[in-house]
Amino acid sequence: MTLPPLNALKAFDTAGRHQSFILAAQELHVSPASISRFIKQLETNLGLTLFARHANGVSLTEQGEQYLLAVQPSLQTIAAASERFRQQNVKTKLKIVAIPAIAETWLVNRLWSFQQQHEEIQINLVVDDQLVVDDQLVSLHPNEATIVLNYSHGDRVGADCFAMPKDRLSLVCNHEVAQTLKQPSDIYQHNLLVDADWKEDWYAWLKAATLPTKLPEKYQEFERYSMVLHATLAGLGVAIGHTALLKSYLKTGALVAPFDVQATSTKQFYAVVAKNTQRASVKAFINWFIGQPHF
Structure with missing residues (x-):
């Protein structure tokens, strides 16, 4: 032969x-x-x-x-x-390429949970700011153990996109700031904390609260959502919280949603994998990410 x-x-x-x-x-x-x-x-x-x-x-x-x-x-x-x-013969490696918001405010705090369930999987977590602009920068192949975590419309061609449990937009602040807020218009007494890439989140919530859908002349802008989160926890102002990311903070009372006003975004947080993925580590992570067995 x-x-x-x-x-x-x-x-x-x-x-x-x-x-x-x-x-x-x-x-x-x-x-x-x-x-x-x-x-x-x-x-x-x-x-x-x-x-x-x-x-x-x-x-x-x-x-x-x-x-x-x-x-x-x-x-x-x-x-x-x-x-x-x-x-x-080799410990399975799984590469996760994530936008900073998911990696820094959600995933890092939960990785221990996944790895306790899957000790055979070694995770390489990469934070990539460019994914906010274009998630096509990371190539995906069915035989490669790579996952992209992004905030998108979930419509990448040639890939399967799995959404987190439904994300909602809610105004959040710490307990001390919340005590000064009686109605939505009171937010202007405080700094509006804004993620530079997600200003549209503010517009969506302001519209739902029947407030002018524009930011005031003065607001505090940050280049990463994790910075917005830490500033909010420190009481520096009010922010738009993604409930899918901040569920644990709201549950413990570290953050408060003072108003029963929520908005939705046209985007969601997705785990994006190659279509027809063959890797067991990818399938295990997706099942964990969406909170229910899919594979």
Whole structure:
């Protein structure tokens, strides 16, 4: 039995899926020239032309399409079998890439709970400010143990998005500040504490409270939600609380929601994973994150 070079097969599979040497190179962390060499090596080995080269890129030939369909199941079988044996001997690693708000105000305080249930999983938590702008920056693949935690519409193409229990927007403050608030308009006696990326949360709550839907000329702005939280706990003003993140603070009385006024956002907190994920660690985290078995 004579097999083609496995590195060339992997490059072909990746380039075939993307119909691009450049995107394949990005996924495999090599240069486009390396992908081109691997493809040429495979074409020589097979005596076939797998890609048609164009001025603006490449495309699979008819033979290339047929060969891709033929080898992909075998490559997936090899990958799955290798992963099963790898997991038997190595502690499973799970990478979680999260926006600061989720990581700093919610996840860090709860990771012990997840890890007590899943001692076999080693978590690498990465905080990425850029996810607030574009969660596509983190690539997702069914055979990779990567999860993105973001605040979005849950509509990322090619991914499955799992929402936290329903998030609501409520005005929050500490107990001392709450004693000075008799009606919603009293909030202007205090600093309005604002997350620079989530000003629309304030607009939504002000509208629900039938107050002018604009911020006053003077308000305190922070670049991270965790800063807003700590300022609120310290009594520096009032803030918009995401109930999904601040449930424990409200339950213990560290924060108070002085008014029975809540608003909803068009966005929610989501755990985003590759569609049809194959990783047991990803499935375990999703079940824990949404509070009920899904997988």
